[in-house]
Amino acid sequence: MTDQSLRSDDDAAMRRFSYTQQLKRSLHLFGSFAVAFSFISITTGIFTNYGFVLSTAGPAGIWTWPLVAVGQTLVAIVFAELAVKIPVAGYSYQWLRRMNAPRMGWFLGWISFSFLVLVVPAVDFGLAPLVAELLGMKVTPSTLTRIVLSVLALQATINIIGVKLAARINNAAVFTEAIGILGLTIFLFVHAFSNPQLKFDILVDTTTAAVASESYMIPFILSSLMGAFTLVGFEAAANLSEETVNAGHVVPRAIILSVILSGFFGTLFLIAATLSISSASLVVNMENPLTFIIQESLGPVIGTLFIILVIISIFACGLVITASGARLVFAMARDGQFFFNDRFKQVSSRHQSPVAATLLVFVLGAVVAVFSRSLTLLVGATSVLPAVIYLITIVTYVRRRHKLSGQYGAFTMGKWAVPIFVLSIGWLVLELAVLTVPREFHAVTYTAGAIMAVGAILQVLFFSKA
Structure with missing residues (x-):
């Protein structure tokens, strides 16, 4: 099948949803996978949270990773089928609108927007200590904040220049992530x-x-x-459906593959790193436990080279999240469901990217970076919000699936739909309980609750006819 015929299939999907093609289609399977894989970014999550795991549950806490991976894979399968049926930008916001739940769609759009604004600085705060140590800077709160602001500005600039440049960086980052994680895993296993x-x-x-x-x-x-x-964030591939060639076939594969590979290689890396711990009581008190383990095990030169690869991977994670946030703002503004719609629905004719929407994500992310006082709170809130989004989306899909006509790809859950629905919903309910009920996470619960309450108020005041 030629590229031209694939694009005509994409155009047919756009016409069905009453949209015209504004964004540049340039992503293929690897590029779509790179978006989802970079958003997940196992290096980002593990380097940001490994110290928390050691101090909270000890090395044995790593075994929660494969358990979460299985649950998230179930969710990803459901989202892959949704991406086939509704291959347009805006993921959960768009999907619920097309399932005749426009008000809930707007509400999930707000939660998704809030999540993306919070998670970019959270990711970059995981990057900042590594950059500071690499440059020989003293790790202080003010230093970390300055690094985060600089990184946020660079990520926004790259996204404004266009999806093709961002895609090239993401594609390269997939290799740095793979080389970094696989290389570190092998070297750490050999050392251990x-x-x-x-x-x-x-x-x-x-x-x-x-x-x-x-x-x-x-x-x-x-x-x-x-x-x-x-x-x-595996659904980020779906959020860039309008920039993907043959989106109905490519995006589902990218979503599922990104979660499975992240779960598998993340487990191996955690085992290798933990086996390389010389003294748990010593490592747990380090500013960056994984950096200490890597440099102690591999030496300063090789260790530093791998840390550079990790920095590139984490940077790409923030880059693709910025792009995803901008596309969500663009999608909502295009439908008249955002503030200052005429401004935020505009696409640069030169770069074919939503410049104003990208700048909004940058500015709000910078505000979060300046006023945030707790990385754990940011991490917690950006864990609860996706679970809420996933749960509401899947429950709505269960109720409306039989009413969705049209399919722009071959992927389907088929006879496995019912057990996958039951297991994925059960998993998300359990995950939300884990992330909100324990006393240690009550501040996270209040933060996520406040975000949802603000969204409900805004919807009543400004978007009651969504």
């Missing part, structure tokens, strides 16, 4: 197995856990924050 004092019981060690009760279950559950923060 060459150590005559290697003890596998480090993988179930709980000595550094902050156990506040007789039960270890609570700190173990809390450590699932790492996977919950990381293994999200």
